[in-house]
Amino acid sequence: xxxxxxxxxxxxxxxxxxxxxxCQASQDISNYLNWYQQKPGKAPKLLIYDASNLxxxxxxxxxxxxxxxxxxxxxxxxxxxxxxxxxCQQYDNLPPSTITFGQGTRLxxx
Amino acid sequence: QLxxxxxxxxxxxxxxxxxxxxxxxxxxxxxxxxxxxWIRQPPGKGxxxxxxxxxxxxxxxxxxxxxxxxxxxxxxxxxxxxxxSSVTAADTAVYYCARLDYEEVALDYWGQGTLVxxxx
Numbered sequence: 001x002x003x004x005x006x007x008x009x010x011x012x013x014x015x016x017x018x019x020x021x022x023c024q025a026s027q028d029i030s031n032y033l034n035w036y037q038q039k040p041g042k043a044p045k046l047l048i049y050d051a052s053n054l055x056x057x058x059x060x061x062x063x064x065x066x067x068x069x070x071x072x073x074x075x076x077x078x079x080x081x082x083x084x085x086x087x088c089q090q091y092d093n094l095p096p097s098t099i100t101f102g103q104g105t106r107l108x109x110x
Numbered sequence: 111q112l113x114x115x116x117x118x119x120x121x122x123x124x125x126x127x128x129x130x131x132x133x134x135x136x137x138x139x140x141x142x143x144x145x146x147x148w149i150r151q152p153p154g155k156g157x158x159x160x161x162x163x164x165x166x167x168x169x170x171x172x173x174x175x176x177x178x179x180x181x182x183x184x185x186x187x188x189x190x191x192x193x194x195s196s197v198t199a200a201d202t203a204v205y206y207c208a209r210l211d212y213e214e215v216a217l218d219y220w221g222q223g224t225l226v227x228x229x230x
Contacts, residue, residue: 001173034216036157043206043220044157050214087157091215095145097170099159 002026006088006102012110019075021105023088028068032091035064035073038104039084047086048073083109112137114207114221122201122228128194132207132221139188140165145210147217148181148192150203158203162210163190197228 003026013019023033031051036044046055048064051071061076075082088102118130132146139146147162161171163181171179175194183190194201204225208217 032215034214036217038157043208043223044217045220046214046216046218049211049216049218053214055214055216055218089157089217094215095164095168095170095212096162096210096215098173099147099162101157101159104156 001098002029002090002092002100004088004090004100004102006105008105009103010106010108012108013078014110015078015080017078019078019082019107021073021086021088023066023071023073023090023102025069025071025090029090029092031067032093032096033064033066033071034089034091035062036087036089037082037084038087044087078107078109080109083107112209112219114209114219116205116207116221116224118224118226120225120227122197122226123230124198124228125196128192128197128201128226128228130192130205130207130224130226132190132192134188134190134209139183139190140185143212145212146183146190147208147210149206149208149217150201151206151223152200152203160192160194160205199228202226202228 005024033051035048038044092098113135145162148160178195180193204223206223207221209219211218
C-alpha cells in the first residue's frame with residue numbers, strides 16, 4: 001500500500017504570508033495527487049487536481065507542484081478565509097482502485 | 111447544480127450494520143464520466159476513503175474495510191448506498207458521499223456529511 005506523509009501537522013502564519021505544505025508518497029505516484037481544503041463543520045473542497053491543476057473557481061493564490069514522490073501545496077498570500085485543514089490525497093491508477101488521504105495540516109492565523 | 115445528500119440512521123448499535131444512502135440531484139448517476147464514493151471522518155480526525163462504485167456496479171473498497179463493506183447503486187432512483195457490517199465504536203464518524211470525476215480523478219462534489227454514532 002502507498003503511504004502518504006503530510007507535513008507539518010499544524011501551522012501558524014500571518015495574513016499575507018506565503019504558506020507551504022508538503023506531501024510525500026512512499027512510492028512513485030506520478031502526478032496522481034490532489035489537495036483539499038476543509039473548514040470546520042464542512043465537507044472538504046477540491047482545490048488542486050493532478051498535482052498542479054487549479055479547480056475551476058479556486059483563487060489563484062492556491063497552487064500545487066511536484067511529481068513522483070514529493071509534492072508541495074502553496075498559498076502565496078494567506079487570507080483570513082484560508083483558515084482550515086488541508087489534505088493531500090493520492091490515487092493509484094485509472095480507474096482509481098485505492099484512494100489515500102494524508103493526515104492533514106491544520107492552518108491557523110498567528 | 112449537482113447536489114449529494116446522505117441519509118440514514120444517526121445511531122447504530124455495536125455489532126449491527128450501518129446503512130446509508132446518498133441521493134444525487136441535478137445530474138445523472140449513470141454518467142460514464144464519474145464514479146461515486148464514500149469517505150468517513152472520525153470526530154477530530156482525518157479523512158478515510160471507504161470505497162467507490164461506477165454506475166455499472168463495479169466497486170473498489172479500502173482493503174482495511176473490505177470484509178465489512180458493501181456499496182451498491184440504484185440508477186432508477188439516482189442513489190448509491192453504503193452498508194458497513196459488524197460496527198464498533200471505532201466506526202463512529204461523519205460519513206460523506208462524493209462524486210469522483212474520472213477525468214480529474216478527484217472528489218469534486220461532496221454531500222454535507224452525516225454523523226453516525228455507534229453506541230448501545
